Amino acid sequence: MTLTNLSPGKTYYFRAAAQNSYGTSYGGILNFTTQTSSYTPAVYYQTTSVSGNAINLISLTSSIDSGNLNNGQVTYTVNYKNDSNYSANNAKFRITFPAEVTFKNSSLVPFTFEGNNSLLYKLDKIGAHSEGNISVSFEINNSVSGSKSITFNADINYTLPGGGTESKITFANLEINGGSGLASLLSAMGTLLGNWFIDLLIGLAIGFGIYHFFIRKKTVDVLK
Secondary structure, rough: OOOOOOOOOOEEEEEEEEEEOEEEEOOOOEEEEEOOEEHHHHHHEOOOOOOOOOOOOOEEEEEOOOOHHHHHHHEEEEHHHOOOOOOOEEEEEEEEEEOOEEEEEEEOOEEEEOOOOOEEEEEEEEEEEEEEEEEEEEEEEEOOOOOEEEEEEEEEEEEOOOEEEEEEEEEEEEEEEEOOOOOOOHHHHHHHHHHHHHHHHHHHHHHHHHHHHHHHHHHHHHHO
C-alpha cells in the first residue's frame, strides 16, 4: 500500500478498527515515519553566442536555493549582468523548468507562460553596467521519488548595439535522493495485520460471549 501527499521526515500514527453489530474493537496504535528527502543542487554554467559580433554583453549565472528543499520547495535564481559600456536592447528572458515541479511564484512580473513549463519575461533594455536577477519558486511534485536528476534552464536573447543578436544560456541540475513524501507501508502493514488479527479474534470472542450469555440466555428464558 502506498500513501501520497505526506510530508517527508514526519511520523504518522494509525490504528485498526473491527466493527460488527455488537460493537467496535480497536487495535493498538502504530506509527511509521516517512523518508527524509535529500536534495543536492549541482549548478552548471554555459554560454553560447548565437549571431552578431559576439560582444558578449550579458553574463548569466544560476543557482538553486537549498534552504527549504526537504519540505519539497525549490527556488531557481538566475543572475544577469552587463559589464560593458553598451546597452542590450529587446531583451527577452526565458526560464524553463522540468515536469517534476509545479510553478508557485516569480519575483519578477509580468511574465507569460509558454506551454506548460516555460516563463517568458520581456526585459526590453538592459543598460550598461547594470545587473539584476529573477527568482522563481517551485514545489517538487509528490510523484518524484528515488534518485533522479532534474534540470532548470534559463536563456536570454537581445539585440547588439551594432546590429545582430546574441544569446546566453545557463542551467542548473538538482539531484534528488530519497523519498518526496511517499511512504511505503509494507512493514507497517505487516505489523498492523498481525495486531489487527489478534484484536479481531478478541473482538469476536467478546461478541460471542455477549451473544451466548445474554442474548441466547434471554431467548431460552423467554421460551421457557
